[in-house]
Amino acid sequence: MVCGVAVAGVYAAQPVLEPMGRELGLPAARAGWIVATGQVGYLVGLVLLVPLGDVVADRRRLLAVHLAAGAVALGVTAAAATVWTALAGLAVTGLLAVVVQTAVAYAASVSPPAERGRAIGVVTSGVVVGILGARVVAGALAEAWGWRSVYAVLAALSLGLAALVLTVLPPEGRRRTGGYGRVLASFGGLFRxxxxxxxxxxxxxxxxxxxxxxxxxxxxxxxxxxxxxxxxxxxxxxxxxxxxxxxxxxxxxxxxxxxxxxxxxxxxxxxxxxxxxxxxxxxxxxxxxxxxxxxxxxxxxxxxxxxxxxxxxxxxxxxxxxxxxxxxxxxxxxxxxxxxxxxxxxxxxxxxxxxxxxxxxxxxxxxxxxxxxxxxxxxxxxxxxxxxxxxxxxxxxxxxx
The missing domain is CATH 1.20.1250.20 (MFS general substrate transporter like domains)
Incomplete structure (x- = not known):
């Protein structure tokens, strides 16, 4: 559920580009920036936020913080009166959507080695549901209540999940691998x-x-x-x-x-x-x-x-x-x-x-x-x-x- 809701925030704009761009006064030729802004934010989050998962001792707290902050960004998008406000909300939404990678890493960490693949498969299926399901659900919501309802619903779901992960998921309880600066500096070394x-x-x-x-x-x-x-x-x-x-x-x-x-x-x-x-x-x-x-x-x-x-x-x-x-x-x-x-x-x-x-x-x-x-x-x-x-x-x- 965490992965599906988080990734839906990035892809939900695809079926509502036309009415969203029209209401915000964005020319049709530039409507692609609505989707691109979230993708850029996501790319930045992969570099700057995902390594935090190797710093904190219990990734549940990181999941909760990202989901709660993502709910605020989705709410800003839903209430945006100008195109720049909407793009700012979408950029932060994309930035925090990397909670998906933290969720995958958490699932792999708390699972017994012999069941790690099964856990990753279940969690990753939520990503697919979010990417593909967002197209269907966002279109239906927009047709009934307008494009803003899509982001309002996602904000409410994110906020609810932020509270849920702290009470439902088991604690991780692992050793830290170092400070954020050290982990971030060693990130590039992984590519070797x-x-x-x-x-x-x-x-x-x-x-x-x-x-x-x-x-x-x-x-x-x-x-x-x-x-x-x-x-x-x-x-x-x-x-x-x-x-x-x-x-x-x-x-x-x-x-x-x-x-x-x-x-x-x-x-x-x-x-x-x-x-x-x-x-x-x-x-x-x-x-x-x-x-x-x-x-x-x-x-x-x-x-x-x-x-x-x-x-x-x-x-x-x-x-x-x-x-x-x-x-x-x-x-x-x-x-x-x-x-x-x-x-x-x-x-x-x-x-x-x-x-x-x-x-x-x-x-x-x-x-x-x-x-x-x-x-x-x-x-x-x-x-x-x-x-x-x-x-x-x-x-x-x-x-x-």
Whole structure:
């Protein structure tokens, strides 16, 4: 619930861009800044706020503070009388939405090693519900009570969750890894590790492919021959939600030591999904099937990546998740920016080729890391000896995962 509400605050603007921009006096050509502002805030939060999770002894308090402050920012957006006030509220909302990464790190920390993947899978499913569900729910709320009601409801939910996490979630009770300055200074050092770079590159191309679909899908659906309205287009989010939740067992597969083969298979399915998605002009059922397959693949890979990283670096779960999500954020932005430009020149066929190309790049990174020898002291899975020694959380030790 924490993850779903937090991430919805960033993506809720997508289905209400037109009425929101019109009421705030923002020209249609610049309406994209409403969404972009939240994404920029989120990117800053990954660098500045996520490392705090490795400083505090009990991350529940950090979750509560971020949720309460996020409720204030959402309330400012809901009550904004000018575009600059709304953008300021959205920027802070995005900044504090990194509570998602703190929640993932917390779940990984309090879970027994053999159940870590399952816990990450459950929590991460909340992110998917927030991203895809926000499109459907925000559209319905805006139609009934206006776009401001979307942010008012999210503010109330955030405030309620801030109180709930302190009373419902178990205390963490762990040792601090150092002060904020020290943890922040060492954040950059995480990127020198092969493990984070490899999984980060897979995530970069994975979410570039994801962004290509969801940021460009409304363009061909609103055009001939389908000419669907906004609410009808939003229903395809339900198909994506079904596919993503279908990958809920990805965490259990990771716990069983099968993260590597599952990741490879999921990336193959991601490439195949674009074959169906490219047939959008032929039949909508083919598009729906492709969306289910794509979101299943994305969720399976995403959960496996986070499981491997938190198992390898249990003392820096917040930092390593924050570093990984930087790749996610940049990949999503690339896919969103590229798909509209490609669609304008080459139509949906060009966008589909772009999405499939990103998927093939992710598959290539995974294959190179898994099968190409890396010299003395390197395992076939691309992890060094030190990584493997850290990564013995599952029943089979996760070697080569």
């Amino acid at each position: 590790g092969r493990l984070l770079l490899t999984h980060g590159l897979v995530a970069f191309f994975l979410f570039a492919s994801f962004g290509t679909l969801w940021s460009g899908l409304s363009l061909p659906l609103a055009d001939a021959p389908w000419e669907l309205n906004e609410s009808q287009i939003g229903l395809f989010g339900v198909a994506g939600l079904a596919g993503a939740l279908g990958a809920a067992r990805a965490g259990r597969w990771a716990d069983a030591g099968r993260a590597a083969p599952v990741t490879g298979l999921a990336l193959v399915l991601l490439v195949v999904s674009w074959v169906a998605i490219a047939r959008l002009s032929w039949a909508l059922w083919l598009l729906a099937a492709g969306i289910v397959l794509l979101d299943f693949a994305v969720q399976a890979v995403h959960v496996g990546n986070q499981h491997r990283l938190t198992a390898a670096r249990p003392e820096r779960t917040s930092g390593v998740i924050g570093g990984y999500m930087l790749f996610y954020s940049l990949g999503s932005a690339l896919g969103a920016a590229a798909t509209t430009a490609v669609f304008a020149s080459w139509g949906w066929a060009g966008s589909s080729l772009l999405g499939a190309g990103f998927a093939l790049c992710a598959l290539a990174v995974w294959a190179l890391d898994r099968y190409v020898p890396r010299g003395p002291g390197r395992a076939p899975g691309g992890a060094g000896a030190a990584d493997i020694r850290r990564d013995r959380s599952g029943p089979r030790g996760m070697i080569g995962a």
